[in-house]
Amino acid sequence: MFQAVSYALLDSINVLLIGVIVAIGVVLPPGGKYRRIVALLVGGDWLGVFLSSIPVLLLFDSIGEPIRRAIESPWFGVVLIVVGALSAVLTWRGGGDSSQVVAKVMRWLREPSANTLLTGMVLGAVQSLTSAPFYIGLGFLSVGGFSALIRYTALVLYASLALSLPFIAAIVVGMVRRRPRSLAGRGFAWAREHSEQMAAGAGYFVAVVLILIGISHI
Template sequence: MIQAVSFGLLDSLNALLIGVIVALGVMLPRNAAYRRIVTLLIAGDWFGVFVLSFITMVVFDGIRDLVQRALDSPVFGILLIITGVLTFVATLRGDGGGDSPLVRRILDPLQAPSFKTVVVGFILGLAQSATSIPFFTGLAYLSAGDYHAAVRYGGLVVYASLALSLPALSAVFVGLVRAYPYSVFGRAFEWMRGNREVVVKLASYIVAVALTLFGVVKLL
């Protein structure tokens, strides 16, 4: 269970969703319905993560023996290390700003709270999770664990919530900045906005190092 929680928290380092939330905080007028928009966006994202989690759990439960053998195999640890190293190298060579055009396209239907806001969040949740190694690894541990079906599937609610924990905190932080622009939160936000490349790269480095360490521990 600890492994599943750890990988769920790693999955919360969702640079794209956090980037969208920050961009909304900057671009929306002060009288705009920021809270409602972000709440609907995160709710849709959560539902996307939950749906993919449920589908993945059903698949993993159907091949549980294979999943368990994969987790027990040293090959799994080696794959985690390779993924971590490749992520580190890609982050080192990247400019940290590759999501900007995509973020701008996503913002168009998010100018006011509507059903489209939930749909955008849902798509973001599916896309982020489907391309996340920590997401599938955490579910593999949850599926392979000796837990009752009610615990495994009920735990998906917590798992999806963990995956959205950092974006949700980011939304609260940005909301505080909008309400108190000259507070310590406002100054911190200005620094982060001026150093977006550093912030994005730091999140990627954390994921890369964590995956590598998990792989090393698995081999010991």
Template sequence: MLHAVSFALMDSLNALLIGVIVALGVMLPRTGPYRRIAVLLIVGDWLGVLLLSLVTMLVFDGLGDLVQQALESPVFGILLILTGVVTLLLTLRGSGDGDSALVRRLLGPLQTPSSKTVGIGLVLGLVQSATSIPFFTGLAFLSAGDYGVAIRYVGLIVYASLALSLPALSAVFVGMVRNYPYSPFGRAFDAMRERRELMVKLAGYVVAVALTLFGVGTLL
């Protein structure tokens, strides 16, 4: 279970969704509907993560012992290490601002809270999770664990919530900054916004190192 939780938390380093939330907080006027938009966006993203988690768990359960054999194979550890190294290289070469154009494109439909807000969040959740190695790895550990069916599938709710924990905290933080712009939260927000490239790269480094360490641990 600890492995599944660890990989879910790694998956919460969702730079795109956090970037959209921060951009909304900066762009919308103080009296704008930031809170409702942020809540609907995160709910939609959570639904997307939960939906893909359910489909993935059904597939992994259908594979049976093959999932456990894959997790115990040295090939799995090597793949984690290689993914960590590739993530590190991409982070080193990236500008830290690669999502800015996509963020700007997403902001247009997010000016007012609506069902479209939930839909955009749903798509973001599906895309982010479908391209995330930690997401699938955590679910593989959950599927292969010695847990009952009810615990595994109810646990998907917790898994999806953990995967959205950092974006949700970011939304709360941005909301506090909007309400108290001259507070310590406001100053911290300004400092992070001025160092956006560093923050994005730091998230990439954390994921890269974590994947590499998990891979090494699997081989030992």
């Protein structure tokens, strides 16, 4: 379970969703509907992660023992190192730049609506299904020796942990909107002016963690 939790937390470094939350905080005027919009967006993202995790866990459970052998094999560490290295290369080449996607989805996020929830669900599903930590964490959950009831109930916690960092970001942005001249507000302004560096830093962090985990696994 510890490994699944670790990878869920690693999966919470969701640069795209955090970027969208920041964009909402910047675009909406003071006194706007920030809370309702972000609540629908993050809630939809949670649903996207949760609903995506169910078929993946079902697939891993159906495969069974080969998943266990793969995770316990030293070659699994090699795979983690390769994935981490590829992640670093993609980040270096600008693969982590999500500004264009953020600009496109903002059209549905200026007013709270069903489209806001749906946008969150799509972002959650896409982020999860294209994230290596998402699959690895569910793989550990599948072979952890837990009952089916515990495994599938744990998906609620898994999705919640995967949204922990964006949830914190939403709270911080809300605080900054109320007190833009505070220390948090100045930090927010700096991060917004250096968004590309922040996104690259997140990408490199995930890459380094995967490489280190891979080395320790070998």
